[in-house]
Amino acid sequence: MTILKETRGGITRRSILKASAALAGAGVVTKVTGFPAIAQEPVTLRYLSTAVNQSPAIAAKAGEDLGINIEYIAVTTDDVAKRVITQPNSFDLVDTEYFALPKLLPSGNIMGLDASKITLSDKIASVIRNGTVDGKKVGLDGTAPTEVLYLPSEEATEFAGEETGFLTLIPTTYNADTLGIRPDLIDGEVSSWASLLDPKFKGKAATLNIPSIGIMDAAMAIEARGDMTYGDKGNMTREEIDKTIAVLIEAKRNGQFRAFWTDFNESVNLMASGEVVIQSMWSPAVTAVRTQGIECKYQPLKEGYRAWASGFGLPVAIGEREKDAAYEFINWFLSGWAGAHLAKQGYYTAVLETTKEAMEPYEWAYWFEGKAAEKDIMSPDGKLLEKAGAIRDGGSYDERMGAVACWNAVMDENIYMIRKWNEFIAA
Amino acid sequence: MDAPARAGASTAEKSISSGARKRRTSWTPMWVAYLQAAPLALVFLLFFILPLLATFVVSFWNYTEYSIEPAFVLSNYQDVFYGCFSGSSGLCTTFATYLSTLKFVAIVWATTLFIGFTVAYFLAFHIRTLPMQIALFMVCTIPFWTSNVIRMISWIPLLGRNGLVNETLQSIGIVDAPIEWLLYSDFAVALALVHLYTLFMVVPIFNSMMRIDRALIEAAYDAGASGWQTLTNVIIPLVKPGILIGSIFVVTIVTGDYLTIGIMGGQQIASVGKTIQTQINFLQFPIAAANAIVLLAVVLLTIWGMLRLVDIRKEL
Numbered sequence: 001m002t003i004l005k006e007t008r009g010g011i012t013r014r015s016i017l018k019a020s021a022a023l024a025g026a027g028v029v030t031k032v033t034g035f036p037a038i039a040q041e042p043v044t045l046r047y048l049s050t051a052v053n054q055s056p057a058i059a060a061k062a063g064e065d066l067g068i069n070i071e072y073i074a075v076t077t078d079d080v081a082k083r084v085i086t087q088p089n090s091f092d093l094v095d096t097e098y099f100a101l102p103k104l105l106p107s108g109n110i111m112g113l114d115a116s117k118i119t120l121s122d123k124i125a126s127v128i129r130n131g132t133v134d135g136k137k138v139g140l141d142g143t144a145p146t147e148v149l150y151l152p153s154e155e156a157t158e159f160a161g162e163e164t165g166f167l168t169l170i171p172t173t174y175n176a177d178t179l180g181i182r183p184d185l186i187d188g189e190v191s192s193w194a195s196l197l198d199p200k201f202k203g204k205a206a207t208l209n210i211p212s213i214g215i216m217d218a219a220m221a222i223e224a225r226g227d228m229t230y231g232d233k234g235n236m237t238r239e240e241i242d243k244t245i246a247v248l249i250e251a252k253r254n255g256q257f258r259a260f261w262t263d264f265n266e267s268v269n270l271m272a273s274g275e276v277v278i279q280s281m282w283s284p285a286v287t288a289v290r291t292q293g294i295e296c297k298y299q300p301l302k303e304g305y306r307a308w309a310s311g312f313g314l315p316v317a318i319g320e321r322e323k324d325a326a327y328e329f330i331n332w333f334l335s336g337w338a339g340a341h342l343a344k345q346g347y348y349t350a351v352l353e354t355t356k357e358a359m360e361p362y363e364w365a366y367w368f369e370g371k372a373a374e375k376d377i378m379s380p381d382g383k384l385l386e387k388a389g390a391i392r393d394g395g396s397y398d399e400r401m402g403a404v405a406c407w408n409a410v411m412d413e414n415i416y417m418i419r420k421w422n423e424f425i426a427a
Numbered sequence: 428m429d430a431p432a433r434a435g436a437s438t439a440e441k442s443i444s445s446g447a448r449k450r451r452t453s454w455t456p457m458w459v460a461y462l463q464a465a466p467l468a469l470v471f472l473l474f475f476i477l478p479l480l481a482t483f484v485v486s487f488w489n490y491t492e493y494s495i496e497p498a499f500v501l502s503n504y505q506d507v508f509y510g511c512f513s514g515s516s517g518l519c520t521t522f523a524t525y526l527s528t529l530k531f532v533a534i535v536w537a538t539t540l541f542i543g544f545t546v547a548y549f550l551a552f553h554i555r556t557l558p559m560q561i562a563l564f565m566v567c568t569i570p571f572w573t574s575n576v577i578r579m580i581s582w583i584p585l586l587g588r589n590g591l592v593n594e595t596l597q598s599i600g601i602v603d604a605p606i607e608w609l610l611y612s613d614f615a616v617a618l619a620l621v622h623l624y625t626l627f628m629v630v631p632i633f634n635s636m637m638r639i640d641r642a643l644i645e646a647a648y649d650a651g652a653s654g655w656q657t658l659t660n661v662i663i664p665l666v667k668p669g670i671l672i673g674s675i676f677v678v679t680i681v682t683g684d685y686l687t688i689g690i691m692g693g694q695q696i697a698s699v700g701k702t703i704q705t706q707i708n709f710l711q712f713p714i715a716a717a718n719a720i721v722l723l724a725v726v727l728l729t730i731w732g733m734l735r736l737v738d739i740r741k742e743l
Binding site for chain 2: 076078079081082085086102103104106107203206209211252257258259260261262269273274275410414415418419421422423425426427
């Protein structure tokens with residue numbers, strides 16, 4: 001870590017001077033682009049994101065292929081946004097969720113990515129670009145990526161209404177979230193979000209203590225139960241927030257919930273230990289439970305999924321050399337290997353074509369086409385995920401992403417919502 | 428220097444200090460003392476006073492989702508106490524949170540005091556030799572060799588639905604179904620807090636007990652006092668400062684704790700710290716600052732109240 005940091009300071013300059021005395025004059029100016037490659041130490045990109053998105057294998061492979069050092073900074077979902085706003089100089093590349101953009105962009109700390117420098121920008125999945133899967137519109141409640149993808153210019157602080165040449169984030173991973181269940185500990189079928197609040201699972205249900213996501217899962221459950229319908233679950237009115245929290249408080253007082261979680265590892269432990277049999281869950285958490293040899297199903301539900309998408313953004317304060325490296329890294333990221341690596345953990349990737357090329361046909365068939373696995377399915381680190389014959393929960397990419405009902409969001413009434421959420425926790 | 432010379436020198440010093448320079452006890456100039464205190468004072472100023480002032484100032488600022496703006500508004504404090512004085516039937520969030528915290532403070536204080544006093548009493552009066560006392564005292568500190576998060580989390584596999592305790596109880600037939608309230612409950616929180624903080628009671632009470640002149644206990648015995656009377660009339664009054672210091676530790680730590688309450692309570696139990704954390708995560712720094720100032724005021728008031736009960740300076 002120290003060594004990596006030193007490359008940013010005086011040491012670089014000195015070693016450059018030493019390495020190429022003839023260019024000593026130029027060496028005083030740091031971050032010169034097109035500087036002879038031999039004289040340069042590898043550029044380091046400080047990559048800010050949540051721990052789930054950070055794979056040591058990707059960093060190693062990028063170092064091998066591009067000669068770029070990836071220095072991961074792992075924080076929680078909320079902390080990514082906090083850090084972009086409060087410490088915009090502390091990273092060179094951020095992998096953050098689209099739903100954070102309405103907060104991040106007005107701060108002026110992140111800048112648009114020039115689509116013309118992204119080789120595969122027109123190949124980015126349609127669900128991100130225009131909210132369609134296989135030509136059909138998906139649910140766009142909440143902060144749908146397509147609504148916050150384009151910028152009028154590189155340094156804009158407001159979104160463009162239409163398609164432009166500048167993108168806020170280049171997608172890294174996205175997925176459709178649903179409830180995770182322990183089929184071995186549950187009698188009967190679970191087919192609706194309403195089950196989250198079903199007294200049948202009293203004391204054995206859990207939900208997230210991340211207010212912006214937790215309240216949407218609650219809304220899915222409440223709407224499924226038929227109690228009320230929402231105008232936009234991702235952007236509730238005060239009245240809708242009040243009603244939702246009231247239902248949650250009632251459920252909590254009746255002992256519906258065993259626990260709440262904020263860190264994805266907590267959800268893994270709750271599920272694996274059998275403390276909880278039904279809960280809001282993230283796809284890699286389900287995978288993590290299964291790799292422990294414990295049955296866990298990512299149950300598709302008739303009301304559809306709550307989707308999320310995450311992507312690369314650049315800080316305004318980025319240096320020239322780092323900026324070039326970041327573009328190079330993003331292009332490499334979209335080119336296949338990294339996508340396939342992530343897809344084997346259950347994520348969907350930005351450019352499906354390159355991901356397909358980089359995967360074995362039987363893997364692609366299992367993860368994206370909803371077909372039964374021809375061979376055993378392994379995780380990227382070689383652990384057995386599924387035996388041959390298994391079918392992915394929810395089926396194919398088109399079935400899962402096509403059934404998206406809403407997207408993770410930041411509401412206009414966010415401040416009010418958080419106050420009410422704290423009330424729920426205190427109840 | 429030989430002995431008589433040394434004695435002479437000290438007499439000379441004494442005569443000077445008791446004469447004209449009565450108030451000066453040292454030949455070192457005054458500023459040296461200030462200089463010696465300066466590093467700590469500076470550290471306090473930089474890392475305690477200034478951040479505290481900043482927090483206080485920010486608690487009056489305005490904020491949006493992505494910025495905080497200098498202002499002087501009371502809206503953050505109004506938000507903290509939202510619904511508290513409206514006269515509605517239910518408690519407001521802040522009062523409910525403090526009430527829940529207060530409940531834990533009371534339970535944990537009483538339990539740690541009882542356990543801490545007993546352990547200290549045993550160490551001070553029942554162990555005869557000093558080496559043994561030191562050895563056993565060190566044994567008490569062994570749990571502190573690991574982080575308190577680990578000590579806390581290690582309760583989870585024990586208390587869970589399929590945990591050791593439940594499995595044992597079920598296998599010997601005491602209960603049919605697992606006991607649910609062992610984990611993610613008030614009980615779990617109180618248990619973990621007691622486990623974590625009892626030593627903070629043991630140490631100061633043990634220290635106070637070791638200072639008690641053993642002759643006083645003999646005198647009480649000679650005067651015909653029973654064991655109980657000696658305890659209540661001699662020992663407890665003399666270890667009051669120790670009890671108070673331990674109580675201050677425990678009460679302030681439990682009031683500000685949110686990690687233990689979060690982990691052992693399954694995040695279902697509110698704590699002021701958690702509220703502040705949520706607000707900070709959503710970049711609502713001013714309201715978090717206001718909450719922090721209120722918490723600080725509550726803690727300071729508690730300590731002030733406790734210090735009124737026992738005059739620590741007189742007793743030490």
